Amino acid sequence: MARLIGGLGTSHVPSIGVALDRGLRDTPDWKPFFDGYIPAQAWVAEAKPDIAIVIFNDHGNAFFLDQVPTLALGVADRYRPIDEGWGPRAIPDFVGAADLAWHLADQMVERHFDPMICREIEVDHGLQVPMELVFGRPEQAWPVKVVPIFVNTIQYPIPTPERLWQLGAVLRDAIASWPGDERVIILGTGGLSHQLQGSRAGFINQQADRDWIAQIGPNPDRYRRMSRQDYIETFGSEGAELIMWLAMRGAMDAEVRTVMTHYFAPASMTGAGMVLLENLGA
Amino acid sequence: MTVVLIPGLLCDAYVWQPVLARIGAAKVADLTTQRSITEMAQSCLDATPGPLQVVGHSMGARVAMEMARLAPDRVRRLALLDTGIHPLRPGEAEKRAEIVNFANEHGMTALAQRWLPGMVHRQTPELMADLTQMVERMTPAIHARQIEALIGRPVAAEYLPQITCPVLLVVGEQDQWSPVSQHRDMLDLLPNARLEIIPGAGHFAPVEAPDQLADLLADFLTLAPEVPETPLYRRDLADQGYALNKMANSLGRPDNRAAFKADEAAYLDRFDLSAEQKQAVLDRDWARMVAMGGNLFYILKISAVDPVPITAIGAAQAGMEHLEFLQKRLGKQING
Structure with missing residues (x-):
């Protein structure tokens, strides 16, 4: 069976990718943010995962508003980084773990999650940026294959927090039932608190962000029970992306160890950071 | 989940304006063409598919109850305002026939002058003028059909115990037409109801105490997320x-x-x-x-x-200068 070696929650702000593209990594605005990921990169390099399951939302790049899947699963062999309007980015294509992805498709539908199945699709900063933060920016190829899972968090109705928790439970069982011996890391992405739209734009809740990072490992139930309204009030309209971390957390054991955390605000307009979790039995 | 707002006798969307302003999207029912409560209820059900949260005022509440009887699986929440379940009273049909004749002979303005004062506790010139205009938008024929529906109304007391969805009862404390006691009777029969009494309001509580009523409904109805100053993309x-x-x-x-x-x-x-x-x-x-x-x-x-920082776009929406936005909203430390 495949082995889940860790769960990682992280922001996926587009400006992070832009900052890397423009060589701003070591400027005062960005250096503390990027430096905070160095220990996690070292941990991941040591843990040597083979596959990353990345749960993220597309930002109107792969899907337009003409067709909005609440949940979509990539089963492709290759995913190209999408041009979001700033031009193509100099990062390698992502190689898909198609075998595991089809297994996830089977297991999800068996357990009454019915994703749109995508065999040709590009991926935006929602996947690109977490990969760069966790694995650095490779010259030639990414060190892991990926399985992208797209969640609609833009057009309402977006799925409920509890639903994404349940998705995590399904992914957990699906990984455990996969006959391969791959080492899998699961990435829940998005957040932390931010709001891009309306006169409340610029809303950041640093205290709630710090609580989230400290508590998502040991006390996830409080976040499962929150409504979408609660998420928007607490974390801002786009901060509600944090529900995607619940899928990561739901895929982990009830008891986990918080290996490391990092928080920085503001990264562009966003409270940004990460948490790395390990199953206690691991 | 869709909210349907059902106005009462001679009423229209005017009585729901404060509620609409608070809860956003909702459908206002049209009861001007039907001749029975059941027909009204059926047309409301036909007009909007899927599960419903139904709010009815006065006669509209009788229609709402009838909807719950006809489609118990679809009606998920009921708010019943200033209403009752009593069957036809002795002499009621004759009194109502007289007022139908009055409207036919003297017209809607005269009817409004005769009918409205007893219905409203907080009478201000503005409110009475608005209500009069609303009545004037109706016709004697609509009035006659609605009265016919009220005379032939179903005996709601018989099926109220079967309405198991959450029910909110609201009445103006000074409602002379549908007094508080009628709502207590309903509370006794409904298995899953609560009663709220609004002090200082009469039968037209939705417009006499618009804020209190909108608060109660916004709290009771299951609404999509709604956060101030936050346009959610619905x-x-x-x-x-x-x-x-x-x-x-x-x-x-x-x-x-x-x-x-x-x-x-x-x-x-x-x-x-x-x-x-x-x-x-x-x-x-x-x-x-x-x-x-x-x-x-x-x-x-x-x-x-032509690149603009996203923070400048944020500042424009917040109505702030860029630097002020960076410091005050985002908490950015700006040196020099």
Whole structure:
């Protein structure tokens, strides 16, 4: 069976990718943010995962508003980084773990999650940026294959927090039932608190962000029970992306160890950071 | 879940304005064509598919109860305001026939003058004028049909115990027409109800105490998320902004970006934008674009053509200077 070696929650702000593209990594605005990921990169390099399951939302790049899947699963062999309007980015294509992805498709539908199945699709900063933060920016190829899972968090109705928790439970069982011996890391992405739209734009809740990072490992139930309204009030309209971390957390054991955390605000307009979790039995 | 608001005798969407302003999208039922409570209930059910939360005032509440009887699986929540369940009283049919004749002979203005004063506790000239105008929008024929429906009303007391969904009963404390006691009778029969009494309001509580009533309903109804100053991208914005977002989305392609740069106005003409939306794009008026259904994730592609920091777009929406926005909203430390 495949082995889940860790769960990682992280922001996926587009400006992070832009900052890397423009060589701003070591400027005062960005250096503390990027430096905070160095220990996690070292941990991941040591843990040597083979596959990353990345749960993220597309930002109107792969899907337009003409067709909005609440949940979509990539089963492709290759995913190209999408041009979001700033031009193509100099990062390698992502190689898909198609075998595991089809297994996830089977297991999800068996357990009454019915994703749109995508065999040709590009991926935006929602996947690109977490990969760069966790694995650095490779010259030639990414060190892991990926399985992208797209969640609609833009057009309402977006799925409920509890639903994404349940998705995590399904992914957990699906990984455990996969006959391969791959080492899998699961990435829940998005957040932390931010709001891009309306006169409340610029809303950041640093205290709630710090609580989230400290508590998502040991006390996830409080976040499962929150409504979408609660998420928007607490974390801002786009901060509600944090529900995607619940899928990561739901895929982990009830008891986990918080290996490391990092928080920085503001990264562009966003409270940004990460948490790395390990199953206690691991 | 769709909210249906059902007005009472001789009433229309006017009585629901404060509630509509608070809860956003809702359907207001039209009871001007039917001749029975059951027919009214059926037409409300037919007009809106799917599960419903139904709010009825006065006669509209009798229709709401009937909807719950006809479609118990679809009616998920009921709010019943200033109403009753008593069957026809001795002499009621004769009294009602007399008032139908009165309306036929003297018209709606005369009817409003005769009928309204006993219904309203907080009488202000403005409110009475608005209510009179509402009655004047009706006709003697509508009045006659609605009275016919009320005379033939079903015996709701018989099926109230079977209505198991959550029910909110609300009555103005000074409602002389449908007094508090009638609502206590309903509370006794309904297995899953609570009663709220609004002090200082009469039978027209929805417009006499609009804020209290809107508060009660907003709290009771299961609504989609609603956060102040936060435009969530739901159907209304999606409808309004579709062409704008489609145009913005097209700028993800280099050839389209080039065409846009070459002649913005001509490029915008390829899409079905309103004149205001076009102007907002030409002016790079981010707050207006968002107000007209633009979604940031799409209109960011406009900002990528001639780059604007996203924080400047945020500041424009917050109505703040950029530096002030960075410091006050985002908590950024600015040196020097």
